[in-house]
Each structure stands twice: as C-alpha cells, then as structure tokens.
Amino acid sequence: MSGMTAITPTKPEFSGTGTIVNPATGAVAGEVQWTDPADVPNIAAGLRAAQREWELRGAKGRAKAMARFALWLNDHHEEIEDLLIKETGKSAVDAAREVPMLIMILAYYTKTMEKALAPERRPAALPFLAIKKVTVHYRPRPVVGIIAPWNYPVANALMDAIGALAAGCAVLLKPSERTPLTAEVLRRGWRESGAPDVLALAQGAREVSEAVIDNADFVQFTGSSATGAKVAERAARRLTPVSLELGGKDPMIVCEDADIDLAAHAAVWGAMFNAGQTCVSVERVYVHESVYDQFVEAVVRDVKALQVGAGEGFTFGALIDEAQRAVTERHIADAKAKGARVLTGGQRPDGPGSFYPPTVLVDVDHSMACMTEETFGPTLPIMKVRSVQEAIRLANDSPYGLSASVFSGDVGRAKEIALQLDCGAVNINDVISNLMCLSAPMGGWKTSGIGARFGGADGLRKYCRVETVVAPRTNIGAGGNYYHNSLKALARMNRLMTRMALRGPRRLAK
C-alpha cells in the first residue's frame, strides 16, 4: 500500500443480506451477504498478508495451484451454469460458454507464466557500465482490485483475476451487485481446490467498489465508460494505476464482395449473443448498397430462427433487468420516431421476465441513438452505404473504439480497411474472435478504455512493478565514478566515453 492518506468509505446503499431475483422468471435466485465498505480495509490486509507466500511460491508453484482450480471448474461446470442461468436469465447456449473460457485462459497462463515472469537480462547499454550485470524483475503488485460487470458473471469475474493471480498478486474481486452469486461459487472453488487465501470477495455496489479502489495497489475495471472515468478519478487520489475495459459501439462493415450468408450469420450472432449484452457485440452495420437487400433478408431470416427463453432449449435469453430493457426500448422508439423501420421484433412481450425480442432496424442514420450510443441490448441496426470509404468514415464517427469487423472476399483489402478503423481490434470475416486470441491485447481506444487485458506476457506483467537490479560482474573498476577520483582522471574518462558515444551520431549525421 502507498503511504498516502486513507480515504474513509461512504455509507453503503447495499447492506445486510440481499435477495437476487431471476430476471427470466422473477423467482428468487439466491441470497448474498453484502460487504460493509468499512470491512474492506481488513479484507485487503488479510490478502496482503497471504500474498507474500503466494509470490514466494514462484510461477511454477502458483501454476500448480491454478491447474487444480481449472480441474475443479471442469468438475463443477454444471452447478455453475445452473446458477448462472438463474442469476442472469441466460439461454443455456450462452451460459455454456463461460466456464470453458476460464479453463482455456487458465491453461494458457499456467503454460506460459513461468517464461513471461522470468527476470530479464538487459545489456547495460553505456560502455562504462559494461562491468555491470543488469536484470529486470517482475514483482507483483500485492493487492489487485477487480471490479466486474454483470454480463458475464463467471468470465468477467475471473478472466482478469487469472492473470493477476498468475503474476503473484492477491485479488480482491468486486462482482456486479446485479450478479453476486456465481462469484461466491468461484471463490468456494478456489478454496476447495486447495489454493491459498489470495482471492477474496467484496460484495456490493458503488460504495464497496470505492473501498476496493482505496485499498488496492492496482485496479482492473470492466464496465461502462461513465463509471470507468469515476474509477480513474478515485484511483488517482492515491496514484493507484488502473486498467479500464469499457463500453463500445462496435461497427461491422460489409463490402460488395463479401460472402453475404457468412456476414449475416456473423452479424446476427455478434449482435444477439447473450441477448446483445456483450461489450464487443455488433452494435451497428454498414452494408454496401449493391448487397444491402440480400444481406438484410439473410439477417431477418436468421433472427427469426432464434429461440427466445432462458435455460435449456433456448438460444436467446432475458435481459438482465428492467433498466437494460428500458435502454433498448428507448433506442428503438427514438429510431422509429426519426424514420427507421423495424423488420422484426421491436415489441416488449407480455408475460414475466425482462425479455425483449431480437430486433432488426433499417433506414437508420447517425441522428439516432441506436447508431451512436451503446445499446447493450438485442438491436441490429443496418445502414446502407454507397462506398466502403463512407462506411469507414461512419464507423469512426463514434466516441467509442473497442473493436470492429470487416467482411470482404478479399482479405488483403479487408486488412487495408481494418487499419483505417480507430479501434483496439478488427476481426476479418468474423466477429468477437479477437477476444480469445490471448497472445494479443484486447483493449479499447477513445472512451472504450485505457490499457488492455491478455496480450501474452503483457497480460501478466501489467500486474507487476518492475524492479531493476544492477550487480557487479567484477569488482575491478568498482567505484570509478566516485569523489575520490582526481579531476584529471575524470576528464580523461569523460573524453574517452564521449568519443565512443559520438561514433554512432557522427555516422548518422553524415
């Protein structure tokens, strides 16, 4: 912890025991004990104490514990998925993706972490320091605070925690107050798999988040851009570094030479997966006028084939709550009022649960919120464009820059388009797949984030502080730089070193 003044937590909105309701049925999904923000400093202190031993185990020792946790997750995936469906109203198809993703991330990092975290030998660079041996060590930041959203309560809770734990940090996880239950099971699994107490939970909303920020040495935040700005502001009070994974308005560009069926399948899956509640979902599509009708027809066909309902036998689940449904409705109403047409969906269904049908909108433009604000719901607005240049301009006309996709029969051309888009990742003839390229960074530009997750070794090193150790190769010449040298000897050494240093600039300046 830094030596800066502690910040007193504010009074919590969530206290005592809370009841979590299944958004698909209104039935009780489970109960949670909210954390008192005043207890967070103690929880962090416990983690801080346990972290030393975790760090000292070394990457190999930690990888073993993490491997056991991966096996535990596999053994308990049905229990986790059942609870996930109750907690979020997801379809079984959507719920089934989260545990495997965590297992794959664990497998990747347990395999690569030793090399990624190994000390690095560096040349001393300056000739007069040739007698030195320089190593850079990656030392974990003791307590990493992770503040998570609700859309993937399993994957979002742990996909960043895995990197932090691998790096040797302890993790204080604050799940979303909308989905606290699955995190409790994950925490139980960490303990039951025999791992030490370097993973703790703080359950609650803003006040608990703030206490986590105030007691962490690094904050990994995933959530909306508006909240991300508040997190950065709070963390700045103690100069705590942050990594922010924020909202998006991801565009898809469909060129005239694209495989239209493939593009339509991808658009529908990319927009409707998890009922549209995915940061990297396809939020808007720009289609070349020559293939527009064909594309729209294929999209509507695919959307109509989705089976709406939570759990087993369904492909498209409920929205997390009424607030999320209200945003979707507002965007659709605004679009209709400004001249858009609804081709399918667009009507709140009768009956229980916060369901909203997958909705395709056409005749849309950038005067409409559905094309400019993050919907985070099941809408697929499609805009006709006259040229790819127009599509690029419109795709970049956004405060967000998370990711994008380009569909073209010519991959070389699609790459050229990709490098004109202002965002953190572009998928060609596919959507969302960059998220699983663990060796590459996943991060947003503009208001979509600061920093990135994953990215191979960088995904672990971001949770570390670097410590440089400079040791002597030999004691001959030691102290040659100190006061006891004569001025003459110093001047001789300076002349020699400067002459050597200027060789390169002399060559270059010719």
Ligand code: NAD
């Ligand atoms: P949110 O910003 O409302 O909440 C996220 C977390 O922040 C929650 O745990 C919440 O309790 C906490 N929080 C709320 N107010 C806070 C405050 N003032 N200070 C500190 N913490 C506070 O986001 P959400 O509705 O849970 O999630 C949806 C958003 O997350 C969308 O914008 C989505 O795009 C984004 N998201 C981004 C990624 C990514 O990787 N870029 C991934 C998933 C979701």
